[in-house]
Amino acid sequence: MRIGIFDSGNGGLVISRALKKKYPFCQIIYRQDPVFFPYGEKDKEQIFQRCLWQTKMLLRAQVNVIVVACNTATVTSLNRLRRQFSSVPFVGVEPFVKAVNLPQYRVSAPNKMGLLVTSRTAESSQLKNLLDKWDCHKRLRILPHPKLAGLVEEYCKHKNRFLLLSKLKTELSWLSKERLQYLILGCTHYGLIKDEIEQVTGIPCIDNTPHIVKQILKLTGERT
Ligand code: DGL
Numbered sequence: 001m002r003i004g005i006f007d008s009g010n011g012g013l014v015i016s017r018a019l020k021k022k023y024p025f026c027q028i029i030y031r032q033d034p035v036f037f038p039y040g041e042k043d044k045e046q047i048f049q050r051c052l053w054q055t056k057m058l059l060r061a062q063v064n065v066i067v068v069a070c071n072t073a074t075v076t077s078l079n080r081l082r083r084q085f086s087s088v089p090f091v092g093v094e095p096f097v098k099a100v101n102l103p104q105y106r107v108s109a110p111n112k113m114g115l116l117v118t119s120r121t122a123e124s125s126q127l128k129n130l131l132d133k134w135d136c137h138k139r140l141r142i143l144p145h146p147k148l149a150g151l152v153e154e155y156c157k158h159k160n161r162f163l164l165l166s167k168l169k170t171e172l173s174w175l176s177k178e179r180l181q182y183l184i185l186g187c188t189h190y191g192l193i194k195d196e197i198e199q200v201t202g203i204p205c206i207d208n209t210p211h212i213v214k215q216i217l218k219l220t221g222e223r224t
Contacts, residue, residue, distance in 0.1 A: 001220050004058030005067040006031040006051075008039040010156045011149065011188030012069025015093070018213045023222050029061050038149050039072040040118025040187070047120065051077040055085060065219055067091045067212075071187050072118045075126035091216050095121060095186035096208035097130040100140050105206060107181045114141045114175070114203075117186035118149060141180070147171060149189040156192070164193065168200040175201045182206055 001023075005016050009032050016028050031054050033039075039047050051073050058066050066088055068074045068081070074092035082090055095115055099105050107113050121127055122144035131137045148171060155164045175183070184206045185191055191207045198205050 001025075001065070001222075002027045002029060002061070002063045003065050003067065003216065003220070004029045004031070004061065004063030005069045006033070006054040006058065006073075007070040007188055008033050008037045008050075008073070009149070009153050009189065010192060011152065011190075012067070014188050014191035014207075014209050015067060015069045015212055015216075018209045019216055022213055023217060023220075026220070026222075029058060029063055031057060037153060038118065039070060039076075040120045040149055041146060042120065044076045044120070044124075047073060048077040048080055051081055052084070055081055055088070059085070059088065065089045065091065065216065067093070067216060069093055069188050069212075071095050072120050075121050075124040079126075089219050091212065091219060093188060093208070093212055095127060095130060096184050096206060096211070097127075097134050097136060097140065099182070099184050099206050099208075100136040101134055105182050110139045111141050112179070112181045113139065113184065114143045114178070114180045114182070115184045115186045116143050116145060116148070116190055116197075119144045119146050121186060140184075141178075143175075143183075145171065149187055152189040152192050161196070165196055165200060168193070168196055172197065172200050175203060184208075 036050050074094050078092040180203050183203045194205050
């Protein structure tokens with residue numbers, strides 16, 4: 001089974017690594033788009049055009065399934081991709097808003113859970129639809145961050161955890177004063193630095209990678 005995975009950068013590796021652990025024999029073709037990174041600060045049409053390009057490249061590589069391993073690309077473009085390539089099985093990664101209603105993440109009061117996302121995801125109608133669907137407009141704080149994915153890309157290059165933590169302190173330490181009980185990671189890049197985000201903010205983070213991997217395995221007919 002050939003599985004194509006794409007993201008703007010390294011974020012989707014969170015999914016690709018988790019998938020490889022569960023399904024060691026699958027062949028993964030991973031694509032990133034360094035010239036157009038970050039998607040989270042591009043306009044909707046431009047992101048769609050990049051997703052179109054990534055999809056065509058993966059199809060040329062003869063993949064059986066395409067994983068859009070990027071929340072920003074999923075909320076802006078997945079519906080259009082599905083319409084345009086109706087015979088291709090896609091798996092998207094959308095913000096895990098549903099966590100608000102899960103008993104294991106129960107919080108003591110409304111607005112005690114935050115959703116960390118890119119700017120484009122925060123503004124998307126798809127996110128609004130998810131908030132409607134799970135009835136959580138007043139229960140979830142949307143926290144767009146324009147720079148965080150970029151910090152992750154830098155970290156992937158320099159691998160200096162001390163530098164990363166000091167930059168995260170500047171960007172995120174204000175969150176520790178907000179008394180949030182959980183932070184949902186609504187961008188695949190953030191999953192790569194989950195431990196560091198937890199360390200700086202003191203807030204446990206929720207990442208839906210295991211759920212996405214299950215969806216991929218279901219689609220490919222693999223047992224979990
Ligand atoms: N990894 C992408 C996501 O999940 C965002 C990174 C970017 O802004 O390009 O939203």
